[in-house]
Amino acid sequence: xxxxxxxxxxxxxxxxxxxxxxxxxxxxxxxxxxxxxxxxxxxxxxxxxxxxxxxxxxxxxxxxxxxxxxxxxxxxxxxxxxxxxxxxxxxxxxxxxxxxxxxxxxxxxxxxxxxxxxxxxxxxxxxxxxxxxxxxxxxxxxxxxxxxxxxxxxxxxxxxxxxxxxxxxxxx
Numbered sequence: 001x002x003x004x005x006x007x008x009x010x011x012x013x014x015x016x017x018x019x020x021x022x023x024x025x026x027x028x029x030x031x032x033x034x035x036x037x038x039x040x041x042x043x044x045x046x047x048x049x050x051x052x053x054x055x056x057x058x059x060x061x062x063x064x065x066x067x068x069x070x071x072x073x074x075x076x077x078x079x080x081x082x083x084x085x086x087x088x089x090x091x092x093x094x095x096x097x098x099x100x101x102x103x104x105x106x107x108x109x110x111x112x113x114x115x116x117x118x119x120x121x122x123x124x125x126x127x128x129x130x131x132x133x134x135x136x137x138x139x140x141x142x143x144x145x146x147x148x149x150x151x152x153x154x155x156x157x158x159x160x161x162x163x164x165x166x167x168x169x170x171x172x
Contacts, residue, residue, distance in 0.1 A: 009057035009066060016100040016115060017043045017054065026103055027052075041065070046122060052105060053078075053118040054096070072116040079118060085153060091119040 020026045021034050029048040037044040041063065045052045055071040058064075065071045075093045083090045094106040095113035105117060125131070129146075132138040163169060 006058055012100050013057050016096065016103055017045065019101050019103050020045055023102065027105060049122050051120045051122050053120065054115060068113060068115055075116050075118040089120050089123055091121060094119055
């Protein structure tokens with residue numbers, strides 16, 4: 001994929017996200033209660049108590065989200081992975097139906113979905129670890145409890161394949 005392909009797909013994505021933000025019928029909450037967060041690979045629409053994450057349709061050296069099928073697969077994999085530790089946050093993957101200028105989330109509109117969104121429940125942003133650290137509330141007991149929870153989770157997983165992480169595989 002070249003830069004012009006990325007730019008064209010990204011412009012379509014931006015139209016879709018703008019429509020989801022402004023269309024009063026696109027989401028359950030009114031447009032005044034919606035906001036947008038951006039990462040390098042996703043657009044997150046915060047809508048009341050829910051967050052809808054849409055992958056940007058990019059093809060880069062380290063990922064390829066250039067087709068709706070690839071974006072759906074990535075959303076489903078993120079859901080699978082993160083429901084293991086945060087089932088109260090990660091809800092499901094929804095189709096985006098319609099057209100970029102008049103999309104609908106979920107539902108059963110005619111035709112193939114134009115995109116996919118990972119639906120999450122919004123959590124209390126003040127409880128993020130970076131925020132707790134800024135407030136000097138990230139203390140030793142909390143860090144120890146977090147470390148124990150991570151260790152228990154890792155111990156519950158099967159071991160990695162013997163050659164996982166080898167330099168030649170990482171380079172590939």
